[in-house]
Amino acid sequence: xxxxxxxxxxxxxxxxxxFRGEDTxxxxxxxxxxxxxxxxxxxxxxxxxxxxxxxxxxALSRAIAVSNIxxxxxxxxxxxxxxxxxxxxxxxxxxxxxxxxxxxxxxxxNPSDVVKIDGSFKKSFDEHKTKxxxxxxxxxxxxxxxxxxxxxxxxxxxxxxTQYIKDIVAYVMQKLMKHQVFLSLGEDTxxxxSxxxxxxxxxxxxxxxxDNETLKKGEKLPPTYSRTISASNLSILVVSKAxxxxxxxxxxxxxxxxxxxxxxxxxxxxxxxxxxDPSDVRNSGGHFKTSFEDHESExxxxxxxQWKxxxxxxxxxKGWHIEGGKFDRPETEYIKDIVEYVIKKxxxxxxxxASEELVGIEYQKxxxxxxxxxxxxxxxxxxxxxxxxxSTLAEAVYKKLSSEFETHCFLQNVREEIKxxxxxxxxxxxxxxxxxxxxxIGTPSIGSTLTQERLNKKKVLAVLDDVDDSDQIDxxxxxxxxxxxxxxxxxxxxxxxxxxGADTIHEVKGLNENDSLQLFxxxxxxxxxxAVGFEDLSRRFVKYTQGNPLALKVLGSDLNKRSKNYWESxxxxxxxxxxxxxISEVLKSSYDGLDLVEQxxxxxIACFFKGEPMERAKLxxxxxxxxxxxGINKLVGKCLINVSSSTNFSLDYFDYSTMWPCKLLRDxxxxxxxxxxxxxxxxxxxxxxxxxCSRLWNPKHVEEVLKYNKGTDRIQGxxxxxxxxxxxxxxxxxxxxxxxxxxxxxxxxxxWLRKEHEDYKKLHTYQDDIISLPNELRYLVWHYxxxxxxxxxxxxxxxxxxxxxxxxxxxxxxxxHQDLVHLREINLFSCKNLKKIPNLLGALNLExxx
Numbered sequence: 013x014x015x016x017x018x019x020x021x022x023x024x025x026x027x028x029x030x031f032r033g034e035d036t037x038x039x040x041x042x043x044x045x046x047x048x049x050x051x052x053x054x055x056x057x058x059x060x061x062x063x064x065x066x067x068x069x070x071a072l073s074r075a076i077a078v079s080n081i082x083x084x085x086x087x088x089x090x091x092x093x094x095x096x097x098x099x100x101x102x103x104x105x106x107x108x109x110x111x112x113x114x115x116x117x118x119x120x121x122n123p124s125d126v127v128k129i130d131g132s133f134k135k136s137f138d139e140h141k142t143k144x145x146x147x148x149x150x151x152x153x154x155x156x157x158x159x160x161x162x163x164x165x166x167x168x169x170x171x172x173x174t175q176y177i178k179d180i181v182a183y184v185m186q187k188l189m190k191h192q193v194f195l196s197l198g199e200d201t202x203x204x205x206s207x208x209x210x211x212x213x214x215x216x217x218x219x220x221x222x223d224n225e226t227l228k229k230g231e232k233l234p235p236t237y238s239r240t241i242s243a244s245n246l247s248i249l250v251v252s253k254a255x256x257x258x259x260x261x262x263x264x265x266x267x268x269x270x271x272x273x274x275x276x277x278x279x280x281x282x283x284x285x286x287x288x289d290p291s292d293v294r295n296s297g298g299h300f301k302t303s304f305e306d307h308e309s310e311x312x313x314x315x316x317x318q319w320k321x322x323x324x325x326x327x328x329x330k331g332w333h334i335e336g337g338k339f340d341r342p343e344t345e346y347i348k349d350i351v352e353y354v355i356k357k358x359x360x361x362x363x364x365x366a367s368e369e370l371v372g373i374e375y376q377k378x379x380x381x382x383x384x385x386x387x388x389x390x391x392x393x394x395x396x397x398x399x400x401x402x403s404t405l406a407e408a409v410y411k412k413l414s415s416e417f418e419t420h421c422f423l424q425n426v427r428e429e430i431k432x433x434x435x436x437x438x439x440x441x442x443x444x445x446x447x448x449x450x451x452x453i454g455t456p457s458i459g460s461t462l463t464q465e466r467l468n469k470k471k472v473l474a475v476l477d478d479v480d481d482s483d484q485i486d487x488x489x490x491x492x493x494x495x496x497x498x499x500x501x502x503x504x505x506x507x508x509x510x511x512x513g514a515d516t517i518h519e520v521k522g523l524n525e526n527d528s529l530q531l532f533x534x535x536x537x538x539x540x541x542x543a544v545g546f547e548d549l550s551r552r553f554v555k556y557t558q559g560n561p562l563a564l565k566v567l568g569s570d571l572n573k574r575s576k577n578y579w580e581s582x583x584x585x586x587x588x589x590x591x592x593x594x595i596s597e598v599l600k601s602s603y604d605g606l607d608l609v610e611q612x613x614x615x616x617i618a619c620f621f622k623g624e625p626m627e628r629a630k631l632x633x634x635x636x637x638x639x640x641x642x643g644i645n646k647l648v649g650k651c652l653i654n655v656s657s658s659t660n661f662s663l664d665y666f667d668y669s670t671m672w673p674c675k676l677l678r679d680x681x682x683x684x685x686x687x688x689x690x691x692x693x694x695x696x697x698x699x700x701x702x703x704x705c706s707r708l709w710n711p712k713h714v715e716e717v718l719k720y721n722k723g724t725d726r727i728q729g730x731x732x733x734x735x736x737x738x739x740x741x742x743x744x745x746x747x748x749x750x751x752x753x754x755x756x757x758x759x760x761x762x763x764w765l766r767k768e769h770e771d772y773k774k775l776h777t778y779q780d781d782i783i784s785l786p787n788e789l790r791y792l793v794w795h796y797x798x799x800x801x802x803x804x805x806x807x808x809x810x811x812x813x814x815x816x817x818x819x820x821x822x823x824x825x826x827x828x829h830q831d832l833v834h835l836r837e838i839n840l841f842s843c844k845n846l847k848k849i850p851n852l853l854g855a856l857n858l859e860x861x862x
Contacts, residue, residue, distance in 0.1 A: 025054045025055060025056045025075060025078060025079040025080070026048075026053040026054050026055065026079070026080050026081065026184070027048055027053055027054075027055045027056070027079060027080070027081050027082070027083055027184060028055075028056045028075055028076050028079035028081070028082045028083070028103070029041065029044070029045060029048075029055055029056065029057045029082075029083055029085070030082060030083070030084045030085065030096060030099050030100060030103065031084075031085035031087070031090075031096075032085070032087050032089050032090040032092070032093050032096055036085050036087050036119060040085065040119060040167075040173055041057075041085055043173065043174075043177055044083075044085075044177050044180065044181075045057050047177045047178070047180075047181050048181060048184065051181055051184075051185060053184065053185075056075040056076075056079060058072065072099060072102075073102060076099070076102055076103055076106065076112075077106070079112075080113065081112075081113045081114070081115065081184060082103045082107075082112060082113070082114050082115075083115055083116075083117060083180070083184075084100060084103065084114065084115070084116045084117065084159055085117045085119050086116050086117060086118050086119060086121055086126055086159070086160075087119045087120065087121065088119075088120060088121055088132045089132070089136075090133075091129075091132075091133045091136035091137060091152075091156060092136040092139070094140070094144075097140075097152040097155070097156065098152075100152070100155050100156060100159060101151055101152055101155040103155075103159075104154075104155040104158055104159060105155075107158075108158075114159065114162060115162065115163070115164045115165075115180075115183070116159050116160070116162050116164035116165075117164055117165050117167060117176075117180070118164060118165065118166040118167065118168075118540075119167050120167060120168065120169070121133075122541075123160055123166060123539070123540050123541045124160075124541050124542075124547075125160075126156065126157070126159065126160030127157050127160035127161055127539075127541070127543070127544060128157075128544055129153055129156060129157060133156070137149060137152070137153060137156075140152070160539070161537065161538070161539040161543065162538075162539055163534055163538060163539055163540055164540065165179065165180060166530075166540060171374075192218050192219045192220070192244060192245050192246065193213060193218055193219070193220045193221070193244060193245070193246050193247070193248060193354065194220075194221050194241050194244040194246070194247045194248070194264075194268070195209070195210060195220055195221065195222065195247075195248050195250065196247060196248070196249045196250065196261060196264045196265060196268065197249075197250040197252070197255075197261075198250065198251075198252040198253070198254040198255035198257075198258055198261055199254055199258065200252050200253060200254040201250050201252045201286055205250065205252075205284075205286055205334075205343060205347075206250050208343065208344075208347055209248070209250070209284075209347050209350065210222075212347045212348070212350075212351050213351055213354065216351060216355060218351075218354060218355075221244065241264065241267050241268055241271065244279075245279070245280065245357075246279070246280040246281075246282065246354065246357060247268045247271075247279065247280070247281050247282070248282045248283075248284060248350070248354075249265060249268070249281065249282070249283045249284065249326055249331075250284045250286050251283055251284065251285050251286060251288055251293055251326065252286040252287060252288060253287060253288055253299045255288075256296075256299070256300045256303035256304060256323060257303040257306070259307070259311070262307075262319040262322070262323065263319075265319070265322050265323060265326060266318055266319055266322045268281055268322075269281070269322040269325055269326065270322075278415065280357055281326070281329060282329075282331055282332075282350070282353070282354075283326050283327075283329050283331035283332075284331055284332045284334065284346075284350070285331060285332065285333045285334065286334050286336075287334065287335065287336045288300075290327050290331075290333060291327070292327075293323060293324070293326060293327030294324050294327030294328055295324070295327075296320055296323060296324065300323070304316060304319070304320055307319070332346050332349065332350060334346050373401065373404065373405060373408055376401075376405055376518075376520065376521075377405060377408045377409055377412070379518060380392065380394070380405065380409045380500075380518060381409060381412065381413075383516055383518065384409070384413065384498050386516075388515060389498070389515045389516050390493075390497060390498060390499065390515055391485075391490060391498075391499045391501065391512075391513055391514045391515050392498065392499070392500050392501070392514065392515065392516055392517075392518065393500075393501050393502075393503065393506075393509030393510075393512075393514035393516070393517040393518065394406055394500060394501070394502040394503075394517075394518055394520050395502075395503060395504070395505075395506045395509055395517050395518070395519050395520065396504070396519060396520035396521065397504060397560070398504055398562070398684070398685055398686040398689075399560045399561060399562030399563060399595070399684060399686045400520045400521065400522060400560060400561065400562075401520060401561045401562075402477075402478075402502040402503075402520045403424070403477050403478065403502055404561075405520055406422075406475050406477060406500050406502050407422070407475075409500060410422050410473065410475050410500070413473055413498075414473055416473075417471050417472060417473035417496075417497075417498075418470050418471040418472070419445075419446050419447070419448065419470050419471075419472055419473075420446075420472065420473040420474065421442055421445040421446050421472075421473075421474050421475070422474075422475045422477070423438070423441075423442050423474070423475060423476050423477060423488075424477045424478075425477060425478050426438065426476050426477060426478055426479050426480075426484060427478045427479065427480040427481075428478070428623075428685075430484065431733065431736070432623075432733060432761060433761035434735060434761040435484070435487055436453070436454065437761055439453065439487060439488055439489070440452055440453060442474075442488055443458075443463070443467070443488075443489060446467070446470065446472055446474070447463075447466055447467070447470070451463065456487070457487075458489045458492065463489075463492075464489075464492045467489060467492040467493055467494065468492055468493070468494050469494050470493065470494045470497070471493075471494050471495065471496040471497055472493040472494065472497040472498075472499070473497070473498050473499075474488075474490070474493070474497075474498075474499045474500070475499075475500045475501075475502075476488060476490075476499065476500070476501045476502070477502050478502055478503065478504075478685070479501050479502065479503045479508060479512070480503065480504070480505060480508060481508060482507075482508045482509075482510075482511035482512035482513075484512075485501060485512035485513065486512070486513075490513075491513070501514060521559070522557075522558050522559020522560050522561075523559040523561060523564070524559065525551075525554065525559075527559075528554045528557065528559050528564055529541070529542070529550060529551065529554050531561060531564045531565065531568070532550060532553065532554050532557070532564045532567070532568045533550065533568070534568065535564070535565050535567075535568030535569045535572060535651065536550065536567075536568035536569075536571045536572050537572070538572070545576065546576070546579065549576075549579050549580065549583060552583050553567055553568075553571070553579075553582075553583060553586075556583075556586050556589075556594050556598060557594070557595065557598055558594065558595060560595050562599075562651075562684055562686060562687075563595045563598045563599060565651040566598065566599055566602045566650065566651045566652065566687075567598050567601075567602065568651075569602070569649060569650045569651040570601070570602040570605055570650055572649075582601060585601065586598065586601065596686075596690065599686065599687060599690050600690060600694075602650055602651075602652060603652070603690070603691075603694070605650075606646070606647075606650075609637045609638065609639055609640075609643055610643045610646055610647065612636075612637060613633055613637060613640060613643045613644065613647065614647055614652060614653070614691060615691050615694060615695055615706070615707065616633060616636075616707070616729065617629070617647075617653055617681055617683060617691070618683060618687065618688045618690075618691025618692055618695075619691065619692060619695060619707040619709050619729065619731065620707070620709075620729055620731045620755060620757060621633075621681055622681060622682065622683045622688055623680055623681070623682065624680060624681060625679070625680055625681075626644075626655060626679040626680060626681055627679070628813070629681055630644065631812060631836065632754075632755065632790050632791050632812055632813070635754075635790045635810065635812055635834065636754055636790065644681075652683070652687055653681055653682065653683045653687075654682050654683070655679050655680070655681065655682065656679070656680055656682045692709070695707050698726075699726070701722075702716055702717050702722060703717050703722035703723050703724045703726070703727065704724055704726045705726065705727070706726055706727065706728045706729075707727070707728060707729045707730075707731075708727060708729070708730045708731075708732070709730075709731050709732060710732075711732050711733070711736040711737045714730055714732045714737070715737055715738070715740055718740060718742040718746050719740060719741075719742050721742070721743050721745070721746060721749070723746065723747065723748075723749045723750040723753075724749055724750065725749065725750065725751050725752050726752070727750045727752070727753055728752055728753060728754050728755070729753065729754055729755035729756075729757075730753070730755070730756055730757065730758075731755070731756075731757035732757070732758060732759075733759060733760065733761065734758055734759065734760050734795065734796070735760050735761055744782060744783050744784060745784050746783070746784075747783070747784055747785055747786055748784045748786070750786055751786050751788065752786070752788055753786045753788060753789060754788050754789060754790045754791065754810075755789070755790060755791040756789065756791070756792050756793065756794060757791070757793045758793065758794045758795060759793055759794075759795050760795045760796070782799055782800065782801065782803055782804075783799050783802075783803060784803045784805060784806070785802060785803055785806040786806075787806065787807045787809065787810065788810060789806075789808075789810060789811055790810050790811060790812050790813075790834075791811075791812060791813050792811065792813065792814050792815065792816070793813070793815040793816075794815070794816055794819070795816075795817055795818060796817075796818045796819065796820070797816040797818075797819035797820060797821060798819075798820050799820060799821060800820065800821055800822045800823075800845075801821050801822060801823045801824060801825065802821070802824055802825045803825075804825070806825060807831070808825060808831075808832060808835065809831040809832070809833075809834070810834060811832070811834060811835050812834050812835065812836050812837070813836060813837045814835070814837065814838045814839070815837065815838075815839040816839065816840055816843065817839055817840070817841040817842055817843070818841070818842045818843065819840065819843045819846075820843075820845055821840075821843060821845065821846060822845050822846060822847045822848070823846070823847060823848040823849075823850070824848075824849065824850055825850055831854060832852065832854040832855035832856075832858075833854065833855070833856055833857060834857065835852075835855045835857065835858055836857055836858060836859050836860065837858075837859060837860040837861075838852075838858070838860070838861050838862065839860070839862045840862060841862050
């Protein structure tokens with residue numbers, strides 16, 4: 013065992029390893045055990061594997077109970093062992109009540125044979141039935157079949173075992189991870205600087221050990237934190253005057269630097285030299301000399317030397333030097349810098365877990381890595397239809413290689429972001445990230461020789477994701493990147509990549525049948541292979557998806573826990589669909605299975621809320637429908653939307669005073685482009701008459717409806733970037749007929765807002781002082797609102813958010829309207845003509861007033 017069975021039963025284990033000794037002990041299992049130990053994990057591993065008779069020993073039962081994860085190596089002879097089956101039964105009992113994480117390894121056995129108890133396993137169970145009670149064997153069979161349904165790893169000889177072991181260890185480390193940042197600090201900063209730093213990190217959603225509550229309480233922490241350090245992505249060392257006097261601090265520091273020295277470990281170490289000179293850290297001088305002399309009188313010489321070596325190495329690292337003198341910056345500024353740096357680091361490493369676990373991506377990733385190694389391949393194009401996994405593949409490659417480049421940037425959703433923010437804003441953001449300084453270029457080309465020269469000196473790794481115009485590639489300055497730079501561009505249009513100068517183009521193809529079946533089963537059955545009785549139906553569905561990962565996920569999620577009759581009905585519906593429409597029909601069928609409220613939530617997200625903060629979207633949707641929380645969970649469960657952490661929102665959490673988005677990690681609603689397009693197409697099919705469609709987002713359509721007064725009571729929401737519209741005069745009564753209008757989003761990209769100009773007032777009526785608005789409005793966002801007030805007939809009783817920055821109004825509404833109980837936010841930034849704000853005593857839930 014990692015710790016033998018005679019060890020203290022109070023010890024806890026990260027992993028319990030169940031295996032058949034005669035099968036795998038001297039090969040695969042031994043290598044897996046060593047790899048887990050190398051990561052500092054405590055593993056229960058029974059070396060003897062003796063047959064123990066009827067009962068599971070108390071030591072083994074306790075070891076299972078105090079382990080976080082059980083890994084079961086299901087080899088050909090596993091089921092012949094009574095002790096293995098007793099172990100397995102105990103493990104699955106704990107799993108069934110939610111007390112345990114279990115992952116099987118199908119070691120040269122077919123997962124379906126485990127589920128069906130077939131092949132060599134049938135023979136083993138038949139033999140048990142001749143010697144054991146019927147009830148006991150039945151219990152073993154149930155546990156055995158259940159573990160076969162779980163998601164795990166199928167080792168069939170197609171890849172080296174070392175790669176599987178690497179994947180397993182990575183999964184265990186990810187599963188055990190509790191903290192993103194480990195903070196090592198001396199007692200003299202616990203209640204001041206370190207306390208403020210932890211508070212700032214926690215505010216942006218980063219998990220820290222020790223947390224703020226622990227620091228405030230002043231609890232005495234354990235002397236070593238090896239497990240916590242090994243489960244963290246990043247360590248911050250607050251090296252203060254008292255730091256080296258603490259044996260526990262030096263022990264932590266030594267463990268942290270050991271991780272940094274491991275070439276296979278990407279652990280990040282950031283020192284903060286707090287009121288100490290970094291040269292004293294490097295040379296163990298000043299206060300530190302006395303501290304180490306004290307340790308030398310009490311500790312073994314080799315241990316103190318190890319501490320001094322690690323301490324000196326920390327002094328050589330780049331970090332922050334907080335001197336504390338009267339000419340130094342405020343500590344709050346240092347803390348802000350540290351938090352932003354940590355967010356940036358986590359943004360760069362955040363792709364790994366999502367990409368690496370996707371089925372069928374490995375061989376395509378390796379193909380791209382080979383292309384990148386070729387000197388004549390500076391620009392690599394990834395081409396394929398929507399939903400094939402181009403972005404996921406680019407992310408996996410980016411994550412693998414980013415540390416090898418001087419600077420790197422992953423620019424997501426280029427096509428969509430340019431529509432929202434404009435090309436200039438996106439390019440400035442992109443180049444600022446690469447050059448690590450503020451870049452503001454207002455011309456179509458990068459005319460600045462200085463900017464060109466700076467880029468030319470950088471070895472860059474860049475990803476431009478979802479490009480739909482070859483001019484966008486040149487506009488971003490790709491040709492100026494320095495020697496050894498690599499740019500990956502994803503697009504649905506091969507011609508865009510060819511015209512944009514791609515040196516080579518890799519076609520991202522659908523998954524093969526086996527990988528498709530595995531991905532489909534992961535979502536349909538929560539296991540690696542189809543359930544008994546569903547094999548043929550599963551293969552038919554897989555055939556219809558044509559290996560498209562998005563379609564496989566959406567379809568599998570929809571079929572999860574459905575009856576066989578439902579499966580058969582759905583497969584018949586897809587059977588007669590033309591091949592070129594099968595994927596879109598698969599996606600549409602999942603939408604058809606939603607109830608009316610869920611469908612409306614889906615369409616609102618597709619048309620209005622994609623990329624917006626979850627918190628705000630829920631608030632607005634909840635004012636329109638009942639059961640929004642359940643509805644959103646249903647959409648997530650069906651893979652029709654997903655939730656991601658983001659700092660990049662088109663409308664929300666925007667600091668108008670600085671013209672930059674606030675650096676807050678918040679949950680945002682995301683949705684695949686194909687699903688967004690499907691949702692918008694569903695809305696377009698509602699009516700051939702524009703004014704009778706429920707939602708409007710196309711600038712030309714919005715212009716036509718307003719200009720010719722075509723609005724009807726069918727319209728529920730309008731969203732449009734005003735930068736994409738011309739100046740438009742419309743009737744003051746333009747919204748009167750839209751009595752069910754709930755949301756208006758008339759906005760400019762951030763880059764436009766930074767350059768305030770009178771010409772931005774794109775929408776006007778024939779009377780400049782007033783406009784009629786419907787009382788059903790929940791959400792009113794109108795940048796450069798051109799009128800002197802909101803209509804006296806408008807009752808804001810349903811309004812949640814009112815956002816009118818740079819508006820022309822002199823007042824909002826008459827004092828008669830006091831029913832403002834739903835109002836949460838008012839934003840009137842830079843409304844220079846505003847003379848009067850109404851009495852807001854009725855706005856009991858108001859949270860933000862700008």
